Amino acid sequence: MAIEGADLVKAAAFLGAGIAMGFGAIGPGVGEGITAAKACEAIGHNPREAGLITRTMLVGQAVAESTGIYSLVIALLLLFVV
Amino acid sequence: MNIDLHFAVTMAAYTGAGICIGIGAIGAAIGEGYTAAQATLATGRRPELSGEIFKTMLVGQAISESSSIFTLVVSLVLLFTTHSAVSTVSIVAPLAAGLCMGFGALGSGIGAGYPAAAACTGIARQPAMAGRLNTNMIIGAAVCQTPSTFALVIAFILLYSNFSGKPESPTWAAILGAGLATGLAAIGPGLGSGLVAQAGCEGTARNPEQAKAATNTMLLGQAIAQTTAIYGLLVSFILIFKSFPASDLLAPTVGLLSAGICVGIGAIGPGIGVAMAARSAVAWIPRNPTITNELIRTMLIGAAVAESTGIYSLVISLVLIFVV
Numbered sequence: 001m002a003i004e005g006a007d008l009v010k011a012a013a014f015l016g017a018g019i020a021m022g023f024g025a026i027g028p029g030v031g032e033g034i035t036a037a038k039a040c041e042a043i044g045h046n047p048r049e050a051g052l053i054t055r056t057m058l059v060g061q062a063v064a065e066s067t068g069i070y071s072l073v074i075a076l077l078l079l080f081v082v
Numbered sequence: 083m084n085i086d087l088h089f090a091v092t093m094a095a096y097t098g099a100g101i102c103i104g105i106g107a108i109g110a111a112i113g114e115g116y117t118a119a120q121a122t123l124a125t126g127r128r129p130e131l132s133g134e135i136f137k138t139m140l141v142g143q144a145i146s147e148s149s150s151i152f153t154l155v156v157s158l159v160l161l162f163t164t165h166s167a168v169s170t171v172s173i174v175a176p177l178a179a180g181l182c183m184g185f186g187a188l189g190s191g192i193g194a195g196y197p198a199a200a201a202c203t204g205i206a207r208q209p210a211m212a213g214r215l216n217t218n219m220i221i222g223a224a225v226c227q228t229p230s231t232f233a234l235v236i237a238f239i240l241l242y243s244n245f246s247g248k249p250e251s252p253t254w255a256a257i258l259g260a261g262l263a264t265g266l267a268a269i270g271p272g273l274g275s276g277l278v279a280q281a282g283c284e285g286t287a288r289n290p291e292q293a294k295a296a297t298n299t300m301l302l303g304q305a306i307a308q309t310t311a312i313y314g315l316l317v318s319f320i321l322i323f324k325s326f327p328a329s330d331l332l333a334p335t336v337g338l339l340s341a342g343i344c345v346g347i348g349a350i351g352p353g354i355g356v357a358m359a360a361r362s363a364v365a366w367i368p369r370n371p372t373i374t375n376e377l378i379r380t381m382l383i384g385a386a387v388a389e390s391t392g393i394y395s396l397v398i399s400l401v402l403i404f405v406v
Contacts, residue, residue, distance in 0.1 A: 037361060
């Protein structure tokens with residue numbers, strides 16, 4: 001098959017999108033899991049503060065999620081914009 | 083030309099067989115080694131229970147071994163069957179099957195070692211609960227093996243499907259993507275399910291009265307941890323069974339391969355993360371049973387957030403297959 005420049009660029013963009021989202025999902029997944037694990041542990045130690053602990057967990061996870069969202073944005077940019 | 087194709091297919095099958103058993107041997111060996119280490123420590127602590135601990139160790143290692151037996155079977159099939167050689171797809175299919183089963187056995191092998199190790203330690207601590215610990219270990223370790231079973235199913239579908247009616251150009255990438263999707267996606271959930279099952283066995287030994295609650299929460303946690311493996315399986319099935327129009331362009335072809343890589347690698351992190359949350363909840367229920375509901379609720383909320391990036395990967399991979 002004859003490979004043209006535009007086709008090659010698009011193929012690279014598709015491959016990049018998959019790699020970006022795939023690897024980008026590892027960190028937040030593990031990090032947020034550690035946060036949730038520690039939140040369960042903290043509730044085990046001090047059940048009366050369950051509300052505060054859950055709130056802190058969610059805020060922390062939201063921050064950890066940001067890099068996953070960056071990956072998602074980059075992947076969507078690669079798929080639809082570039 | 084025909085002879086060349088046969089040659090290439092055989093070469094791909096041999097390469098696939100090597101990769102399959104090479105990667106597949108890592109997981110079970112680590113898992114079984116960990117079990118043996120903990121069993122040895124437990125025997126040192128309570129030599130009078132050595133018979134019981136030895137039996138549990140062997141049963142646990144046997145379950146752990148099953149994933150590497152899957153890789154052995156796939157490798158032998160790749161080596162000793164005659165593969166059809168009709169097109170480029172015939173070259174890619176055995177390679178994809180080998181990659182799928184090799185990666186697929188990695189997580190399950192390591193994961194299944196954890197509950198077996200915890201059961202050995204638990205018997206030394208609480209010999210009266212040996213029966214319950216063995217049951218818990220077998221259930222937990224069996225659930226760990228489901229991702230490797232998914233990989234086995236996809237590997238056999240790839241080996242025995244007839245792709246001759248499909249266009250060469252996008253199909254080879256779809257087949258390779260399908261193998262990588264289920265194979266890579268099995269790593270995280272397989273490993274993670276083992277972490278949850280380890281906590282289930284530890285909890286049973288710590289507080290035998292809460293054994294039932296620990297087992298139930300363990301199964302719930304393992305089920306959530308396995309969702310990303312199911313995303314991988316889903317994408318594999320779509321890539322294998324959807325008919326793609328023939329195309330000489332590189333972009334749509336690479337898109338299908340990328341879809342498989344995306345959902346496969348994207349499943350690793352959430353699988354492990356969700357399992358960490360579940361492990362902690364399962365570990366704390368036997369210590370403080372009065373707050374079981376709070377713990378399960380926090381586990382579910384935390385796991386849902388940790389799962390999100392796995393869902394993003396699934397979305398991107400479905401976009402790559404159906405939209406662009």
